[in-house]
Amino acid sequence: xxxxxxxxxxxxxxxxxxxxxxxxxxxxxxxxxxxxxxxxxxxxxxxxxxxxxxxxxxxxxxxxxxxxxxxxxxxxxxxxxxxxxxxxxxxxxxxxxxxxxxxxxxxxxxxxxxxxxxxxxxxxxxxxxxxxxxxxxxxxxxxxxxxxxxxxxxxxxxxxxxxxxxxxxxxxxxxxxxxxxxxxxxxxxxxxxxxxxxxxxxxxxxxxxxxxxxxxxxxxxxxxxxxxxxxxxxxxxxxxxxxxxxxxxxxxxxxxxxxxxxxxxxxxxxxxxxxxxxxxxxxxxxxxxxxxxxxxxxxxxxxxxxxxxxxxxxxxxxxxxxxxxxxxxxxxxxxxxxxxxxxxxxxxxxxxxxxxxxxxxxxxxxxxxxxxxxxxx
Amino acid sequence: xxxxxxxxxxxxxxxxxxxxxxxxxxxxxxxxxxxxxxxxxxxxxxxxxxxxxxxxxxxxxxxxxxxxxxxxxxxxxxxxxxxxxxxxxxxxxxxxxxxxxxxxxxxxxxxxxxxxxxxxxxxxxxxxxxxxxxxxxxxxxxxxxxxxxxxxxxxxxxxxxxxxxxxxxxxxxxxxxxxxxxxxxxxxxxxxxxxxxxxxxxxxxxxxxxxxxxxxxxxxxxxxxxxxxxxxxxxxxxxxxxxxxxxxxxxxxxxxxxxxxxxxxxxxxxxxxxxxxxxxxxxxxxxxxxxxxxxxxxxxxxxxxxxxxxxxxxxxxxxxxxxxxxxxxxxxxxxxxxxxxxxxxxxxxxxxxxxxxxxxxxxxxxxxxxxxxxxxxxxxxxxxxxxxxxxxxxxxxxxxxxxxxxxxxxxxxxxxxxxxxxxxxxxxxxxxxxxxxxxxxxxxxxxxxxxxxxxxxxxxxxxxxxxxxxxxxxxxxxxxxxxxxxxxxxxxxxxxxxxxxxxxxxxx
Numbered sequence: 001x002x003x004x005x006x007x008x009x010x011x012x013x014x015x016x017x018x019x020x021x022x023x024x025x026x027x028x029x030x031x032x033x034x035x036x037x038x039x040x041x042x043x044x045x046x047x048x049x050x051x052x053x054x055x056x057x058x059x060x061x062x063x064x065x066x067x068x069x070x071x072x073x074x075x076x077x078x079x080x081x082x083x084x085x086x087x088x089x090x091x092x093x094x095x096x097x098x099x100x101x102x103x104x105x106x107x108x109x110x111x112x113x114x115x116x117x118x119x120x121x122x123x124x125x126x127x128x129x130x131x132x133x134x135x136x137x138x139x140x141x142x143x144x145x146x147x148x149x150x151x152x153x154x155x156x157x158x159x160x161x162x163x164x165x166x167x168x169x170x171x172x173x174x175x176x177x178x179x180x181x182x183x184x185x186x187x188x189x190x191x192x193x194x195x196x197x198x199x200x201x202x203x204x205x206x207x208x209x210x211x212x213x214x215x216x217x218x219x220x221x222x223x224x225x226x227x228x229x230x231x232x233x234x235x236x237x238x239x240x241x242x243x244x245x246x247x248x249x250x251x252x253x254x255x256x257x258x259x260x261x262x263x264x265x266x267x268x269x270x271x272x273x274x275x276x277x278x279x280x281x282x283x284x285x286x287x288x289x290x291x292x293x294x295x296x297x298x299x300x301x302x303x304x305x306x307x308x309x310x311x312x313x314x315x316x317x318x319x320x321x322x323x324x325x326x327x328x329x330x331x332x333x334x335x336x337x338x339x340x341x342x343x344x345x346x347x348x349x350x351x352x353x354x355x356x357x358x359x360x361x362x363x364x365x366x367x368x369x370x371x372x373x374x375x376x377x
Numbered sequence: 378x379x380x381x382x383x384x385x386x387x388x389x390x391x392x393x394x395x396x397x398x399x400x401x402x403x404x405x406x407x408x409x410x411x412x413x414x415x416x417x418x419x420x421x422x423x424x425x426x427x428x429x430x431x432x433x434x435x436x437x438x439x440x441x442x443x444x445x446x447x448x449x450x451x452x453x454x455x456x457x458x459x460x461x462x463x464x465x466x467x468x469x470x471x472x473x474x475x476x477x478x479x480x481x482x483x484x485x486x487x488x489x490x491x492x493x494x495x496x497x498x499x500x501x502x503x504x505x506x507x508x509x510x511x512x513x514x515x516x517x518x519x520x521x522x523x524x525x526x527x528x529x530x531x532x533x534x535x536x537x538x539x540x541x542x543x544x545x546x547x548x549x550x551x552x553x554x555x556x557x558x559x560x561x562x563x564x565x566x567x568x569x570x571x572x573x574x575x576x577x578x579x580x581x582x583x584x585x586x587x588x589x590x591x592x593x594x595x596x597x598x599x600x601x602x603x604x605x606x607x608x609x610x611x612x613x614x615x616x617x618x619x620x621x622x623x624x625x626x627x628x629x630x631x632x633x634x635x636x637x638x639x640x641x642x643x644x645x646x647x648x649x650x651x652x653x654x655x656x657x658x659x660x661x662x663x664x665x666x667x668x669x670x671x672x673x674x675x676x677x678x679x680x681x682x683x684x685x686x687x688x689x690x691x692x693x694x695x696x697x698x699x700x701x702x703x704x705x706x707x708x709x710x711x712x713x714x715x716x717x718x719x720x721x722x723x724x725x726x727x728x729x730x731x732x733x734x735x736x737x738x739x740x741x742x743x744x745x746x747x748x749x750x751x752x753x754x755x756x757x758x759x760x761x762x763x764x765x766x767x768x769x770x771x772x773x774x775x776x777x778x779x780x781x782x783x784x785x786x787x788x789x790x791x792x793x794x795x796x797x798x799x800x801x802x803x804x805x806x807x808x809x810x811x812x813x814x815x816x817x818x819x820x821x822x823x824x825x826x827x828x829x830x831x832x833x834x835x836x837x838x839x840x841x842x843x844x845x846x847x848x849x850x851x852x853x854x855x856x857x858x859x860x861x862x863x864x865x866x867x868x869x870x871x872x873x874x875x876x877x878x879x880x881x882x883x884x885x
Contacts, residue, residue: 227724237713349779359771
């Protein structure tokens with residue numbers, strides 16, 4: 001049991017340690033005192049408001065990480081989350097603004113629209129792979145470009161509402177389509193929260209995480225998906241249709257990707273505008289890698305990344321170093337984690353093989369001993 | 378003659394067990410020395426120690442009269458030891474030339490000297506009768522050719538002592554003969570060969586000296602002229618041996634599988650199976666003989682719904698299976714032991730219990746309502762398979778790749794047999810496993826037949842085919858060219874039908 005825990009924890013801990021070490025060197029280079037920088041980040045980062053902001057950042061990162069992980073589990077490298085979520089966000093924002101429904105229903109419709117758009121856009125890549133054998137990395141890169149710099153820019157220009165502000169933005173979603181903040185709930189346990197609101201979408205993200213875990217590990221569909229990813233010919237011989245599995249993984253991943261823009265849309269912005277956060281799709285790849293495609297691991301990865309993003313602001317304020325230093329830290333964590341995982345995995349495989357060889361030899365030896373005893377008597 | 382390799386008292390312990398327990402091995406210079414033993418007896422560990430992949434805990438190694446201690450294969454290679462692994466280590470998308478020089482590139486002024494490399498490889502090929510096209514892509518080569526490249530690879534690195542790890546396991550009979558010719562040629566040129574094998578007739582044919590290892594200990598070193606295959610097998614297993622023989626017939630006239638003029642294409646779209654018709658009855662083992670590549674694989678894939686028929690039909694219990702997917706066929710009770718267990722039969726990184734449900738992931742007891750995985754039930758069911766089929770493993774939670782080939786195969790056979798079947802397709806069910814495991818698989822096939830299964834057995838082991846089958850058909854170039862009574866046919870006769878030297882038309 002102790003060994004199992006070691007296999008799980010060794011790699012991430014080593015990764016964070018290495019990242020701290022290398023970041024310290026970079027900070028020294030930048031002329032900053034690493035200890036004071038870390039201390040400032042820690043002090044700022046452990047404040048209630050920063051933690052709330054961290055959770056707000058981690059929520060979309062988590063959804064993005066899950067979307068990537070669904071593909072990873074079946075050996076598909078779906079790097080199209082970026083295009084899928086931005087396209088889903090703008091269309092869901094438009095639909096949400098145009099309709100008027102009772103509160104819960106309104107939010108539900110927006111969520112469903114976003115999931116359908118995400119699934120559709122990702123499904124295109126799946127369709128191309130299944131029918132024309134186009135590699136999903138190529139097709140999703142293309143689809144990202146088409147969605148982000150093509151369709152979304154165009155939609156933004158034609159759906160822009162001319163109003164008093166000079167902002168380029170869509171019409172605002174009526175209040176029935178907003179997701180309430182969870183501040184009231186958090187404040188039961190803490191002091192009053194100032195300035196920031198904890199977005200309610202974190203509950204949806206948690207539900208998605210649970211659903212992902214159960215689907216992948218506890219159902220036949222998840223098993224088929226993992227089996228196809230591990231060994232496609234064997235999965236086929238077991239009765240799993242590889243093409244169906246590719247479509248399923250792309251559609252599911254896309255549906256989750258569609259949710260990535262919603263925490264911000266429903267919790268804060270309430271409209272799609274030029275300031276809408278981009279880049280969460282690519283960050284999701286890093287988060288999924290860090291979390292080893294595991295529902296809890298991805299949550300931890302999303303939190304770490306979100307925290308670094310949010311706590312880093314203080315570096316500039318206090319004059320320690322430019323905040324971009326955090327991007328270096330994030331990159332180093334990923335690199336170190338990938339390497340550490342590979343090393344630990346090899347160790348685990350070796351230990352397992354040795355144990356199996358031992359079991360075999362044990363049986364042979366016992367048989368031998370029994371025989372000798374039988375012969376002697 | 379001087380010793381090329383002398384191992385004394387080699388001991389290697391793994392946590393809780395001794396893999397090698399004071400093993401002695403004396404290989405004379407210029408001989409072919411076979412090492413025999415069951416899977417798990419410690420042969421591979423010993424070879425890994427000799428090749429520097431693992432350090433020994435105790436013991437002395439002497440190579441060419443010089444005491445050595447290796448800490449990596451590099452040091453072994455430097456002393457002229459080369460190893461050809463059972464699983465080839467070749468890059469499919471590189472040419473033969475590039476594969477051979479990979480990691481040992483001859484360079485001139487920092488640039489790879491391809492002409493020199495090519496000249497050297499061709500020279501090696503001529504010296505040892507190892508014919509290869511240096512420009513061919515490895516992915517286009519047959520198994521036997523790939524093996525030749527592995528041998529050239531170690532010769533290219535200057536090996537004088539070659540270790541071949543179960544070289545015949547992946548070869549068809551003709552390729553084995555070719556390999557043996559190459560081995561004799563190498564010997565004639567003064568090379569020493571250590572080879573691991575458990576096909577005893579082969580060992581007796583090629584080896585000059587045979588060392589038998591059992592349960593990590595050296596049991597005996599013998600000369601082939603002094604022993605029979607039976608003696609050797611008994612040395613290996615340490616007890617009396619079973620033979621592949623079916624007792625009284627259980628064949629009924631109830632047809633379970635019927636193929637009518639079934640035809641199919643290969644992946645490239647050229648016809649590989651032409652109008653094959655056959656019936657398999659309840660309680661019958663139908664053996665399909667044939668040199669590999671004559672349509673057997675395509676027939677099995679068509680049966681399992683992984684390859685469409687271009688014409689004709691296959692029915693199960695009188696129902697045409699047209700349009701049925703693989704899962705529907707499995708749910709209808711067709712079991713499948715694939716010919717290539719690592720490619721088609723296992724999820725290497727998954728625990729044993731998840732491998733046990735492969736192919737039955739829509740069925741009880743692994744899932745409830747065809748959807749929810751029952752982890753505890755699946756584990757305990759796997760535990761039963763492990764116990765009943767003697768799969769040697771520390772637990773059902775270890776990954777499949779940790780098991781030896783024989784134990785993996787026992788798990789596959791066990792999981793298929795523990796499903797509720799009406800028919801079983803067994804493609805090379807004992808390939809690459811030792812005599813002990815082989816006997817267990819034979820026994821299971823016999824039991825399957827006794828309980829009323831219709832079994833299709835495909836095998837390259839002719840004794841196995843003749844011994845187990847109730848009826849034999851021979852496939853050649855996608856057709857069934859002969860139907861034979863196994864009680865009246867010898868392996869020799871069967872071989873000539875397989876190669877087309879005899880035909881049934883000409884005989885009658």
